[in-house]
Amino acid sequence: MTQHNPANQLHRDSLGRLVFVDAKGVSHIGVHPVRAFPITAPTSGIGIMNQSGKEVCWYPNVADIPKAELVLIEEELAAREFMPVIEKITRVSTFATPSIWDIETDRGPTRIRLKGEEDIRRIAGNTLLIADSNGLQFLIKDSTQLDKLSKKFLDRFR
Structure with missing residues (x-):
């Protein structure tokens, strides 16, 4: 080195x-x-x-x-390093997995599919890494800073 x-x-x-x-x-x-x-x-x-x-x-x-x-x-x-940051969760198809999530990211709105609850991983503190069914990684920098509805959706899966 x-x-x-x-x-x-x-x-x-x-x-x-x-x-x-x-x-x-x-x-x-x-x-x-x-x-x-x-x-x-x-x-x-x-x-x-x-x-x-x-x-x-x-x-x-x-x-x-x-x-x-x-x-x-x-x-x-x-x-x-392509890792969109989730800013808001606007809709979740079901509170069981697999489920479809409509989200807003720093790169615009999109829809992702979660296969299971294990696709949501805590990295450090309130930072979360979410993997969709295609293997794309999404980042939530601080889950405590999300709006009330987004927190409610997320709490159902953690």
Whole structure:
């Protein structure tokens, strides 16, 4: 593992791939960033992984990443980390599973199907991860901040 130092560089090549150049001048083509704790601590710890899955650089804190590199990292993470955030539950077909939920997310309204109550998992504190029948993950950052109707629907399944 290589701690980030000013001699390291991160840039895109002519094909749009991320390239990490370490302090020795070795280019690692096609690297990708990975958050250490994407849900519970998204701003602490990002590793730059090569195509074999080996870490070539470690950023202990997002705030310490140079601005130009952070832009590249955030672009790459946005493409890789697709996890809509549930803001409201508007309708539930039945209080038994399987059930169909109409929800509003940070990406717009949608409908999901829950196979079982085990598809709702507590991650940390009041943070929930909900998996629909297609395997797509949805996040509720803080279940205590949902509106009254959403909490009522959710309580029936927990």
